[in-house]
Amino acid sequence: MQAVVLSAGQGTRIRPLSASLPKPMLPVADRPLSAHAADAAVEAGADELILVVGYEAEEVRDYFGDEYAGVPVTYAVQQEQAGTADAVRSASEYLDGPFAVLNGDNLYEPEAIAELFEEGPAVGAVRVEDPTNYGVLSTEDDTVTDIVEKPDDPPTNLANAGAYAFPAEARDWLDVPESERGEHEITDVVAEVIAEYDVGVAVMDRWLDVGRPWELLAANEWKLGELDREIRGEVHDDAELRGDVVVESGAEIDAGVVVEGPALIRSGASVGPNAYIRGATLVGEDAHVGHSVEIKNSVLGRGSHVAHLSYVGDSVLGRDVNFGAGTNVANLRHDGEPVRLTVKGDRVSTGRRKFGVVVGDEAKTGINASLNAGVKLSEGATTKPGEVVTRDR
Structure with a gap:
């Protein structure tokens, strides 16, 4: 399984910490933030890491090198901040089979990522008390039927955890139209997969989206x-x-x-x-x-x-x-x-x-x-x- 780790975000919500240090390289315990997502992927059985980088490419390359934790590393450069599907599309030339996509600014448990790989095609999810601020999974018979963005009336309490396992064919479905926000969203690619496959749910017991300064503090606490x-x-x-x-x-x-x-x-x-x-x-x-x-x-x-x-x-x-x-x-x-x-x-x-x-x-x-x-x-x-x-x- 190839694992694409999205590490090109500019980190505007976490500033001033990301003013001169790329968000993926902010410290969480003994390693950078994005290294924890990479670790989870490797422990789950990924045989290649594809790191999508942006302006921070040099610092990320210096840390990860050509091989990380015994797994080869490939770098794909996202030229513009045009959404998550665009980020994955920048890595498409390196994809040659089923692949996973993980947000490099999220913390995951390796066991949950291993389940995601095994269930694939699948979407990672976490149960939350108030789903209205998240993309929420709509499900039927333990399969995903839709991902609804910040719904007033959530269909479930399963929030999208920013982790996906895709079939090889999804490589050809990355060229999705712009959303209302003017971005190419990975959830639209998921919709294409749902139309062709039964997409499972990998529910995570613990997960953290590190987008704001106090969440970096929480990441270090974890x-x-x-x-x-x-x-x-x-x-x-x-x-x-x-x-x-x-x-x-x-x-x-x-x-x-x-x-x-x-x-x-x-x-x-x-x-x-x-x-x-x-x-x-x-x-x-x-x-x-x-x-x-x-x-x-x-x-x-x-x-x-x-x-x-x-x-x-x-x-x-x-x-x-x-x-x-x-x-x-x-x-x-x-x-x-x-x-x-x-x-x-x-x-x-x-x-x-x-x-x-x-x-x-x-x-x-x-x-x-x-x-x-x-x-x-x-x-x-x-x-x-x-x-x-x-x-x-």
Whole structure:
């Protein structure tokens, strides 16, 4: 089975994190986001990966190479962002039999993808409480009869999980008309398959669409929670590591540090002295957590520094961010309502009672800065010493 992994999205909803780092390469535990979809495909039995890439082609190629996890990798470049069917069509010259399509910004369980392969032709689905915000599968006798986009009256509670197993003939059905959104949709290809085949349903117990910053945090919570304790770096005798903590080779944990897992301290990172890390926290490669800093349930990108006497909770920091000494992040509203974040110009609920800030690459705060819950700092943004930041910048 060939597996096409769609990795060409520009990630506009997850900005500023994707301003200079392609969305498929954003960190989720010890690897990029799209690598988790690739892993699921390989573990499910894919014998070739076809990665559809866009502007981020070079960085994706550098990571995956010509072979990934023992499976050959082919690259197809999508020239324009013209929809999912267009993305798959860019890979059509490499398809020579039944094939699967996975969204590279979704997390899947390998067992569910294996079932998808076995059931094919099939569509992956997940049961949701409110299907009205999804493409919803209409079914009859355990076969898919239609996919209805964001229906007011959903036919089922099965949301489309962005995973498909197609027969070889579907390669010739990729040239579908534009939808009302002006895109060529993969669901229209599914409709062509439904007209010719019985299309099964592969129901997934766990799935996550990583489109917005708090979903990247959720992705790390999932994947960090799967890690087993492993200590390969340098840990001071007076440090305390509790639970499933991974310290990679080349990382340093200083005296007085307490780390409560699940947590991953990547190669080249340094922590402490007297720092406290808890919750599902990723400290990226070459990042630095200073003296008496507390990091809770957060992602620190590669090369980021959080200076002494600072607090970062439920937040996502990009690469090479520098938090000046005494920077404090608020992660809770006084009224107890879910924290809201601006996504493409609209204030949107994160659904999280606790959520801090989202910080783009190379942003910097002055000493004793205070950042309000739900604030975004764009790539390269700065704050003044002692400033209270209540609005995005």
